Amino acid sequence: MPGFAMGLFAMIRTLLLAAGASLAFAAPSHAVVNLVANGSFESGLASWTVGGTDTQGFPPVAIFYNSATGYPTGAYGEAVAPNNSPTNSPDGVGDRAAYFVSDRTVDQSLTQSVFLDVGTYQIGFSAYAPANGYRNVGEARFSGTVAGVTLANYTVSSGPVTSWQTFAGVANIATAGLYDVSFVFNTNRVPSKDVVIDQVYIIAGNPPVPGVPEAATWAMLIAGFGMVGFAARRKALVRA
Ligand SMILES: [Ca+2]
Ligand SMILES: [Ca+2]
DSSP states (O other), rough: OOOHHHHHHHHHHHHHHHHHHHHOOOOOOOOOOOOOOTTTTTTTTTTTTEEEEEESOOOOEETTTTHHHHHTTBBTTOOOOOOOOOOOOOOOOOOOOOOOOOEEEEEEEEEEEEEEEEEEEEEEEEEEEOOHTTTSOOOOEEEEEETTEEEEEEEGGGSSOOOOOOEEEHHHHESSSSEEEEEEEEEEEESSEEEEEEEEEEEESOOOOOOOOOOHHHHHHHHHHHHHHHHHHHHHHHHO
């Protein structure tokens, strides 16, 4: 039995190493262009339009990372760590990110329109909930739509705190034209939760998403676990 267990671990380790090796080659090339303007918010909110109703008077702003300053340059004294979740955004994470913070807002939004030709595009963005906002009693609902495809729509309390996550997907554009990129934030209680976003992107094609095993890797893993199962059954038969 120990011998079989060791063999199984060795096989799984080999499979995981192979999966890791294939993922290491999945990085996007330097030629990839982000079709979203100022998608990393390094130019503040240039190219973005602020919408919605805010009765508290705290519109979204582009804060600075690792800055324990107050609104509008920081997250009320909490230093936000730069996005570290895997992303195919061609833009670097940079020094800034967009911050939704109002406690009384209806459909507060950051939007822009992007012209897309017919084709397949990969789309995505990264989001984060600061701890001080997360502790607030009021809920916040947030949605992210890129190239007309809604990638996320959640209450902040249902997501992680102080942990970046990247949402990615595919937009298959059948008709050339303008497509919406929009982030929408709703709150109705003082104080309520907040959201930070960064590295919004639209790129041509649909390259492997970092951190997500691609189809070939999955096939290899499934085949590998099938082999492990076969070996186990064979061992059982031999023993019987
Ligand atoms: Ca940025
Ligand atoms: Ca808030």
